[in-house]
Amino acid sequence: MTIVYEKSKGLTDAQLHYCPGCTHGVIHKLVAEVLVELNILDDAIGVAPVGCSVLAYDYFSCDMQEASHGRAPAVATGIKRVLPENIVFTYQGDGDLASIGTAEIVHAAHRAEKITTIFVNNGIYGMTGGQMAPTTLVGQKATTAPLGRDEALCGKPIKISEMLATIDGARFVERVAVNTPANIRKAKKAIKKAFECQIKGEGFAIVEVLSTCPTNWGKTPVNALKWLEENMIPYYPLQNFRNFEEVK
């Protein structure tokens, strides 16, 4: 009998705690598959964030560290500077990376830190129950923006990939989405490139993944995917911003 599909060895047998329809599970799968396909799982050390994916350390089968809120790039820096031959990655949400952790991500990129960051942007604080994130769209409702995000009060949502793409040390920057099978395939390609960037010692790499939060968006899983396509992608265009293979 031929095995045509199996769970990636990059994931443990732990049952994921994510809500029905949440796309974190898909993104975990892509990262795990890439670690296996590039044959770097045994040397990988991941850093989990604070937020919905806080328990990622239980799900990835490589060595893991749990960081405090927003500090994953600093923790990853500490690991990579001691173990330059290992593969070090962070997996962070938008509350973690785009709000409390902006200094850490900017300076990791600035130092061309040879780490890979998977940045999951679902435009909301999921774990704490649907509060406004720096990435929440104007007009989008959140528990701390009950009438919708007011631009006059909070400004526009932050575009992390565009910002990081201005930094020389960020050698691979791409925004992807996991709302359709085609986009999921593209997301995997980008994640693979982001790890290859590290393997080649090029510098900092980040993949921003647009993701859904059906629970806190108050939508069915299918409608959440549709909402992502109709609202998030127009504001957060899917594209490669920097590619080490072309920058040279």
Added chain:
Amino acid sequence: MAKVLMKGNEAVGAAAIKAGCKYFFGYPITPQSELPEYMSLELPKVGGVFLQAESELAAINMVYGAAGTGARVMTGSSSPGISLKQEGITYCAGAELPCVIVNMMRGGPGLGSIQPSQSDYFQATRGGGNGDYRTIVYAPSSIQETVDYVMEAFDKADLYRTPVLILADGMIGQMMEAVEFKEPKKIDLPEKDWSTTGTKGKRTHNIVNSLYLDSELLEKHNLKLEEKYKLIEEKEVIYESFGLEDADVVCVAYGTTSRIVKNAIKLSEEKGIKVGLIRPITLWPYPYEIFKKINPNAKGVLTVEMSTGQMIDDVKIAVEGKFPVYFNGRTGGMIPTPASILTDIEKIAGGIK
């Protein structure tokens, strides 16, 4: 090895390297900046890494990551910077990560001053960050002692899997003294089989973590930490004391202040007053037991600090109400004088009300 003349901050760095520390993540702040400066030059020579972080928060979290790989790692700062590092220190305590943190204390609160102070005693000895935890705290009074305890700190950090603090002040950091770098003691240390270095496909994954969502599990973790702290309290108390049995007055002081107190004690002896000294070298665990050796007929205990009175709380706990406890302190970067301490000793010996 012959003695060399060194500035305190640089001696800290040299001692750390001698103890096998190869990684330093720091951020500039007066009066400890010579420490990162020294490390930036010296660590690359031993195949180590110095990195100037973007903030104290990042620095301590880099320490967390490096310590999680099992490396010997250090950071240093001064009071306001140490406040910022508390986030990382509590995470290190929770995840049981060995590391050494140096605080060259300056005046506070807030931005305070850049002059020496001892006003971070509460922060250092009561945990500092959130949660049920303690850190070993060494309070050296000379550069020689600083060097010795920096080396010891790395061993104790590894032995107990805990962050260790060196609590000195701007005076220790900035002054120069002759120091000897002795060979570090060889002690048996446990394997770091918990560290994250890549599974190499040979074991299940290691996780460095301080999160326990299940309350029963967190309580179990807290109790395990508490057991460790009890063991440290039993084994790691260090102090200097003299003249307690027949003392009229006993002084209690640590670090820089203890040197001023020793001068005051000499002045008192010239006046025929018998003065004993208790100098805690570990501020946590605190040497409570030695206070039981104080002459039962002593007139009182005088605590001298460069603060408005912080260690005095531990002194009161230690004397269990058996003696009146008095305070002499200067703060904000000011330093107590031997003359003022002598005046207080004379008053206490004469039986003040």
